[in-house]
Amino acid sequence: MSTPREVTQARWNEPVVMEMGVPGRRGAVFPAAEAEVAAAVGEASSLVPAAMRRRAKPALPEMSEPDVLRHYLHLSQEVLGMMNISLFGTCTMKYNSRLSEQISLRPQMADMHPYQDPRTLQGILEIVHEFDLILRQLSGMDQFVFQAAGGAHAAYTQTAVTRGYFAAKGELEQRNQIITTIQAHPCNPATAATSGFEVITLMLEENGYPSIEALKAALSNRTAALMLNNPDDMGIYNPQIKEWVRLAKEAGALAFYDHANFNGVMSKIRARDLGFDACMFMLHKTFGGPKGGGGPATGAYGCSAELAPFLPKPVVVKDEASGLYDLDYDREMSVGKVREFFGNLHIVMRAYAWARAMGAEGIAEASDISVLANNYMEKRLLAVDGVTKSHPHLDEYRLEMTRYSLEKLKEETGIGVAELSARMVDFGVDAPWLAHEPWLVPEPFTPEAGEMWSKEDIDTWCDVIAQIAKEARENTDHVKAAPHNAAIHAIDGSALDDPARWATTWRAYLKKHGAQARRAAG
Amino acid sequence: MRQDQTRAHPWMPNSVPAAKDAMLAAIGANSIEQLFAQIPEDHRFRGTFDLPPALPSEVELKKHLLKTLGKNRSCEENLSFLGAGIYQHHVPAIVDEVAGRSEFLTSVWGTPMSDHGRNQAWFEFCSQLGELVGMEFVGLPVYSWGCAAGNAARMAARITGRRRLLVPASMDPERLAVVRQYCEPVQMASHIAVETVAFDPRTGLLDLDDLAAKLADDVAGVYFETPGFLGTIESRGAEIAAAAKRHGAVTIVGVDPISLGILAPPSDYGADIVVGTIQTLGAHMNCGGGAGGFIASRDEEAYAREYPTLNVSITGTSVPGEVGFGLCLAHQSSYGMREEGKDWTGNSVYLTAIASAVYMSLMGPEGFREIGELIIQRAHYAAKRVAEVPGVEVVFSNGFFKEFVVRFDGTGKSVAQVNEALMAKGIFGGKDISADFPALGQAALYCITEIHGQAEIDRLVDALKEAVR
Numbered sequence: 001m002s003t004p005r006e007v008t009q010a011r012w013n014e015p016v017v018m019e020m021g022v023p024g025r026r027g028a029v030f031p032a033a034e035a036e037v038a039a040a041v042g043e044a045s046s047l048v049p050a051a052m053r054r055r056a057k058p059a060l061p062e063m064s065e066p067d068v069l070r071h072y073l074h075l076s077q078e079v080l081g082m083m084n085i086s087l088f089g090t091c092t093m094k095y096n097s098r099l100s101e102q103i104s105l106r107p108q109m110a111d112m113h114p115y116q117d118p119r120t121l122q123g124i125l126e127i128v129h130e131f132d133l134i135l136r137q138l139s140g141m142d143q144f145v146f147q148a149a150g151g152a153h154a155a156y157t158q159t160a161v162t163r164g165y166f167a168a169k170g171e172l173e174q175r176n177q178i179i180t181t182i183q184a185h186p187c188n189p190a191t192a193a194t195s196g197f198e199v200i201t202l203m204l205e206e207n208g209y210p211s212i213e214a215l216k217a218a219l220s221n222r223t224a225a226l227m228l229n230n231p232d233d234m235g236i237y238n239p240q241i242k243e244w245v246r247l248a249k250e251a252g253a254l255a256f257y258d259h260a261n262f263n264g265v266m267s268k269i270r271a272r273d274l275g276f277d278a279c280m281f282m283l284h285k286t287f288g289g290p291k292g293g294g295g296p297a298t299g300a301y302g303c304s305a306e307l308a309p310f311l312p313k314p315v316v317v318k319d320e321a322s323g324l325y326d327l328d329y330d331r332e333m334s335v336g337k338v339r340e341f342f343g344n345l346h347i348v349m350r351a352y353a354w355a356r357a358m359g360a361e362g363i364a365e366a367s368d369i370s371v372l373a374n375n376y377m378e379k380r381l382l383a384v385d386g387v388t389k390s391h392p393h394l395d396e397y398r399l400e401m402t403r404y405s406l407e408k409l410k411e412e413t414g415i416g417v418a419e420l421s422a423r424m425v426d427f428g429v430d431a432p433w434l435a436h437e438p439w440l441v442p443e444p445f446t447p448e449a450g451e452m453w454s455k456e457d458i459d460t461w462c463d464v465i466a467q468i469a470k471e472a473r474e475n476t477d478h479v480k481a482a483p484h485n486a487a488i489h490a491i492d493g494s495a496l497d498d499p500a501r502w503a504t505t506w507r508a509y510l511k512k513h514g515a516q517a518r519r520a521a522g
Numbered sequence: 523m524r525q526d527q528t529r530a531h532p533w534m535p536n537s538v539p540a541a542k543d544a545m546l547a548a549i550g551a552n553s554i555e556q557l558f559a560q561i562p563e564d565h566r567f568r569g570t571f572d573l574p575p576a577l578p579s580e581v582e583l584k585k586h587l588l589k590t591l592g593k594n595r596s597c598e599e600n601l602s603f604l605g606a607g608i609y610q611h612h613v614p615a616i617v618d619e620v621a622g623r624s625e626f627l628t629s630v631w632g633t634p635m636s637d638h639g640r641n642q643a644w645f646e647f648c649s650q651l652g653e654l655v656g657m658e659f660v661g662l663p664v665y666s667w668g669c670a671a672g673n674a675a676r677m678a679a680r681i682t683g684r685r686r687l688l689v690p691a692s693m694d695p696e697r698l699a700v701v702r703q704y705c706e707p708v709q710m711a712s713h714i715a716v717e718t719v720a721f722d723p724r725t726g727l728l729d730l731d732d733l734a735a736k737l738a739d740d741v742a743g744v745y746f747e748t749p750g751f752l753g754t755i756e757s758r759g760a761e762i763a764a765a766a767k768r769h770g771a772v773t774i775v776g777v778d779p780i781s782l783g784i785l786a787p788p789s790d791y792g793a794d795i796v797v798g799t800i801q802t803l804g805a806h807m808n809c810g811g812g813a814g815g816f817i818a819s820r821d822e823e824a825y826a827r828e829y830p831t832l833n834v835s836i837t838g839t840s841v842p843g844e845v846g847f848g849l850c851l852a853h854q855s856s857y858g859m860r861e862e863g864k865d866w867t868g869n870s871v872y873l874t875a876i877a878s879a880v881y882m883s884l885m886g887p888e889g890f891r892e893i894g895e896l897i898i899q900r901a902h903y904a905a906k907r908v909a910e911v912p913g914v915e916v917v918f919s920n921g922f923f924k925e926f927v928v929r930f931d932g933t934g935k936s937v938a939q940v941n942e943a944l945m946a947k948g949i950f951g952g953k954d955i956s957a958d959f960p961a962l963g964q965a966a967l968y969c970i971t972e973i974h975g976q977a978e979i980d981r982l983v984d985a986l987k988e989a990v991r
Contacts, residue, residue: 009636016836016845017646017883027884028614030892033899034976041902044784044895049757049921052748052786057887058653065616068883072620072876078639082628091630095533099580099587101622105806107598108591110613114810115604115953116595117945123593124809130574137571149665149813152856152868163707172709190856190866194676196710199861237560268558270567284869292873293629293640294832296811337699340607340668341810349587357583359576362531368554369536375557376545397549397557421633430632437858454535455545481840486635489839491846499823502835502850504645505652505660508821509836 004463007084007428008485010077017071018506021061027068059507078487085457086430087377089401089446090185090233092263092282092370093453096290097357100350109349114341118326124345125325128316131352132302138363139259139279140272141302146283146343147312151260152187154280154299155227157312157338158256159195161278161303162225164310164335165254175224175253181210183232185260186436197224204440208236208391215244223253229260233435233446234390235374235398237265245275254278254307262286263450264371264400267364271302278303288354289347298347309333314342366451370400373449373458378402380462381447386412386469390441400450403435406443415472415479416443422490423471423482427464531578597807601978602950605925605969606751607667607694607799608807611780612973613877614884617804621877634848640876641847644834647875650882651803651816654782654890655796656789658821661831663800663814663871663878668697670797670815671745671776672704676865677795677817677828678743678772679714686741688771690728691718694751695958701745714742723961726754726918726927728762737769743795747776748785752959752967753925754918755785763792778802781923783890784898795819804881805874814871814878827854830865832872893972897924901970904979908968911986917962924970928952931963933990941966943989949982 032038045053063071080086086093103109108123118125132144148154159178166172178192179200189199200218202210209232226248231237238244245255257271257279263286271279283289284297303311313334314327327342358366375397381387386409389402410416421431435444449458471479483490495501503509530537536545542554551557558566577583597610604610620626629640648660664670675687687705689698698716705714719736720729728746737744744766748756756762763773774795775788780802788796796818805812819825826833835850856863885893905916905926913932930940941951952966959965970979 013844014639014642016642016649017879018649021886025886026888027886028889030889030896030972033896033903037899037903037976040906041899044898047898047902047921048784049755051757051760051791052755054782054784054786054891055790058650058782058787058890060650060653060886060890061883062886062888063883065614065884068880069616069619071883072616072643072880073623075639075643076620076623076625078642079625079629080632080636081625081630081640083625086628086630086632088630093630096628097533099584101627103584103587103591104808105618105622106588106591107596108588108594110806110808111596111598111610112594112809113597113602113604113610113807113950114608115606116597116602116950117941120595120600120945120950121809123591126590126593134573137573149871150869152866153665156866160703163710167707167709172707176711186856186860186863187866187868189861190863193861194704194865196706196712201860231560239560239562239565242562242565265561267571268561268567269565273567274565282869290627290873291630292627293637293644293876294631294872295869296814296871296874297869336703337668337696338703339666339700340694340696340813341666344808344811346806346808346811349591353583353587356574356577356586357533358531359578360571360573362534362576362578363571363573365531365537366534368557369534369542371557372542372545372549372554373536375549375551379549396560397551399558399560422635425633425636430630430636433631437860451534451536455541457535483633483635486633487638488635488844488846489841491634491848492838492840493848495837496835496848496850497853499826501837502826502833504648504821504833504835504850505658506645506649506836507652508658511658511821 001463001466004427004460004467006426006485009487011487012074012078014071014074016506017061020071021063023062025062025064027063027065080430084428085453085461087432087447087449087461089433089448090260092285092448093450094288095452096288097353100353104346109346122325125316127349127352128345129318129325131348134355135281135300135302138266139302140270141279142305143308143311144300144302145311145315146298146300146348147338148299148301149339149344150295150297151280151282151299152191153338154301155187155258156191157301158227158278159191160335160338161307161310162254163195165307166224168333175222177222178225178227179218179223180227184228185258188227188258192227208234208394209238212240212243215247219247219251221252223251225254225256227256227258229258231261231264231399233401234403235401237399242274264367266367268367277307283347283351287351289350296344296347298344310335312336312338369451370449374398374400374402377449377458377462381465384466384469401446401448403441403444403446405441409469409472410443413472413476415476417445419479420468423468423479424464425483426485429461429464600948600950601981603952603968603982604950606953606967607696608810608812609802609969609971610807610973611802611971613804613806617877617880620880621873626873626876634846638846641834643876643879645836645847647879650879652818654779655818656787657796657818659826660818661829661833663816663875664831665815665870666813667776667797667799667815668700670817671697672701673830673865674774674795674797674817675701675705675714675743678774680828681772681824682742682770684740684742685714687714687716687743687745688719688736688741689716689745690721690750692721692726692750692752726752727756727758730761733765737765739769741769741771743772743774745774749778749781749923752918752927753922755921755923757921759791781894784894800874800878803878805877814874826851828864830867832867896972897970900974901926904970907979907983908986911983911990913990925967927962927965928968929963929965935990937964937966940989944985947985949985
């Protein structure tokens, strides 16, 4: 290994915007109404019912435009993001084409209204339809919709479709259970519960996935659906998945494939071929949409022809005779809406652009590279004293992720994943994903190499882990006091769940912390 | 493998053979295919994908995207009066500049230290929105206004232990469909019954007699909006909230925050939970993709502990005087408690929160007052002028903010016919609501914002005169 460089993040000590500005300063001004307008309607205040007039001005900052710009530029510099290397597992860090960013601001994308006549929406509807066809190819499903604004929202869509499907069969009251696994993303059990289902969670066994026997014991005529991912976040593929789906369907249930971890298997398998009734893709992960700190995102939800009548509406359709696209709202069996309008189409546009730039061969190659890079990274990380992996007895190559544990290092030095994450930032490398709750592996961390990071980047990342493991033994206190070079020092987490101290707004902060707050923040 | 092995893909540094070979050698594998040994052969797809040809060259990709999107007709090159939940407000240039910064654009979930600037921007979003709506607890945004209303209904049900929600019959059918989804179908044991309260056909306001008839001690929440879907300002918010309170129900108010420079904050008239859109605060319409919603309330534990959102709190650091920001009440989310968590949490529209923070910082109290005054005056001017068109009637001619209902029955034309004629002149007429609200006749919902000057309104009126002839 080589010793990684340390990097100093910008440290602006930027005040909270609520204490900035000077009374009277303006960042945006608007004209007065035209003289004829004002003459025709009178004063604005006369148009507001007296009981509903605002009496006290909102206590917002009063700032000039350049001051606002500079404040937020400073804040942006205090975010690491993908300014360097970020191998955030389960989220598939991917290059976000800046061409797509530019195009998203064009009026033909940004200034489009969802209720325009579909004849004026032909370009964007064509993109939606063409991208639907691409996803049908990659999954074997018969129809995709894009109304869900994230992966969890697509899981929710699945639970809504499940309700619609069984309600139509008159079985919904009976089929009120959904089965998932402890390694499925929390959104699967959570959306199932929000939709009113009982949740049964299967636990992992020796091989890294639940047993067929456990599944059989859980399945019954009360089962509405199976919701799971494969491979899981440990990079382990359940080779019995076809049998799982067969058993679920034999029990009369639906099978939903959460393709959160699609990068490692894209072009290698197709959900429908394995028997699944529906699946979802995250366009802000696998398909190159930007993370944005957590959206705007898109959960593309696709299903079989049998389930398609229940999809949220509208569905984009093409009239093959005229070649024109339309929005089909006339869908009697539809479960209705999971969100207003028909999706984050500016994200769908980006995903379509990504898929076109890659092509079928590029998509297959991205999958190859992500799995190759993960196994290369595994080789390097397991050479670090203190790092182990989950299920070490399973020695097959993992797919696009491997889950590691810092348990040994923690026992030997007191340095665990929290300290590691904080110290990594000093090298300009952002913290990795750890693991969803509950942690099945002590002190877990889950990097994902993907296809956008070069071998040199992966080497640097591993060098940083090795360096910190070394420091853990030689200079423990230095690691414990990290970060040293970040925008701020380690935060005090003790207030965050204390009702007397938490404050999600400035006005709550002032109320709870008073003058001290102003001094501290100033 | 790409056939064109001699050329690397611009987005894949490891597509050069040397990188692949070095990694294969390091792990002792002979081929990449070997790495997929976990997947049984009978699971593998061995066919070919029928995908359109790859466009790895940016110049070609750009040409293709622009050609395809060029088939759209935008609201910039046309004159649009569409609203109904997505609005064409001006987005200041620096909002796009900040939201487009690579740091914000590509951030995911680092530490509170490495994400400090973003977390502060989120806190500033919540803080400024809190000032507009008059509330002290504000969560990070949810997917949309309808989703926020749905979450709020579920919060109210958990807080009260009751399962009835009252909503106005004048509510946006689209938004209502989302709320119904969140409240579950009747077959589910935890179903929340959604019942509509009539509106006064003369004023568009909630029918307080019908509200009184439906309010009882089993109602979890009373939801109303101001301005409502039909544009009207609900002038009796305090009476509605007081009635809800008498029955122990939670008052949930939906707002468009761009109106709050001139309209009273919902806290003034008794709201317990405030929801609404953030699209009007600096998000482009994006064909509906600009949608975003928020949830706010008083900072009371009973409420705070029911939020399904991510919540960011200000806190200190190891250095006295320094502030940082961390997730608060994180454990109650589905990330902490899976199916026991509050609804579910995941990706949302968090970049839009940053855009909205910039927008609100630019506007300040005077910006919000000015834009509110300008919009309400021009909207009333538009309504007055439109009503001059023979046979055309403005249904609720008083007490609206930026949207109003136009009835065409007196012209003998349908809204569809009128809009067709307007479109031929480069004008997108108001949303046709005649199918959703048959009692209103051939009715369209027109929207006026700060982008519509007198000249544009006069142009609409001239075009309408011809259209109804």
